[in-house]
Amino acid sequence: DDVLRLEGITKTYGAGTPAATEVLHGIDLQLARGEFVALIGPSGSGKSTLLNLIGLLDRPTGGVLRINGRDTATLDDNALTRLRGRSIGFIFQYHYLIPAFTALENVMMPELLARGSPDRAMREHALALLGQVGLAPWRDHMASNLSGGQQQRVAIARALALEPPLVLADEPTGNLDTKSADSVFDLMRHVSADRGTTFLFVTHNMALARRCDWLVELVDGRIV
Ligand code: ADP
Numbered sequence: 532d533d534v535l536r537l538e539g540i541t542k543t544y545g546a547g548t549p550a551a552t553e554v555l556h557g558i559d560l561q562l563a564r565g566e567f568v569a570l571i572g573p574s575g576s577g578k579s580t581l582l583n584l585i586g587l588l589d590r591p592t593g594g595v596l597r598i599n600g601r602d603t604a605t606l607d608d609n610a611l612t613r614l615r616g617r618s619i620g621f622i623f624q625y626h627y628l629i630p631a632f633t634a635l636e637n638v639m640m641p642e643l644l645a646r647g648s649p650d651r652a653m654r655e656h657a658l659a660l661l662g663q664v665g666l667a668p669w670r671d672h673m674a675s676n677l678s679g680g681q682q683q684r685v686a687i688a689r690a691l692a693l694e695p696p697l698v699l700a701d702e703p704t705g706n707l708d709t710k711s712a713d714s715v716f717d718l719m720r721h722v723s724a725d726r727g728t729t730f731l732f733v734t735h736n737m738a739l740a741r742r743c744d745w746l747v748e749l750v751d752g753r754i755v
Pocket residue numbers: 574575578579580
């Protein structure tokens with residue numbers, strides 16, 4: 532029933548070299564469906580490393596990482612890439628929208644890349660997602676003409692395009708003023724509750740972290 536389960540996860544950079552350093556020391560973590568969890572910790576504590584492992588962008592050195600019950604260690608790189616596409620949505624501090632594409636086109640992009648050619652169903656799905664983030668009226672505006680908060684809303688809609696059970700949000704409010712940050716946070720919480728999507732939300736904003744279901748704090752590669 533857990534969307535994500537980590538058991539004894541370790542990560543060593545430069546394994547097998549004199550510079551080998553273990554930066555994650557046995558991480559245990561379970562995230563259930565629909566949970567909204569904050570990940571906090573000082574710079575260098577291992578948040579990016581952990582997020583890269585959970586996002587299937589890098590492999591752990593030791594331990595077990597399961598996504599929807601599936602042990603990822605048994606998968607080759609192609610299978611891992613497919614699992615990532617199906618299972619994980621990403622939201623970053625910078626939105627990484629395509630500036631000269633419209634809001635709607637940006638939201639259609641993951642489905643377009645996954646399935647090949649655009650069709651009416653894809654368009655309507657993207658439009659529904661834009662509606663959920665409150666941007667249906669802006670669907671034909673270029674991404675570059677939207678405000679920072681609006682761009683991050685488009686990025687949230689795009690992260691949901693393939694209906695992933697898990698969204699990794701890496702300081703998604705870090706570039707926004709307090710008011711936009713609050714509203715982007717509220718939107719993510721609403722989306723999570725509404726769709727049953729699990730969110731792991733990396734932030735330095737303690738006020739927002741305290742409003743999550745619970746908080747994971749990393750210090751020196753350990754959950755404290
Ligand atoms: P943040 O603190 O915002 O997470 P960092 O500066 O720690 O950012 O890391 C930015 C990127 O650089 C990450 O992808 C991380 O994996 C990489 N990185 C951090 N430290 C090192 C290092 N000592 N050697 C190589 N890459 C590193």
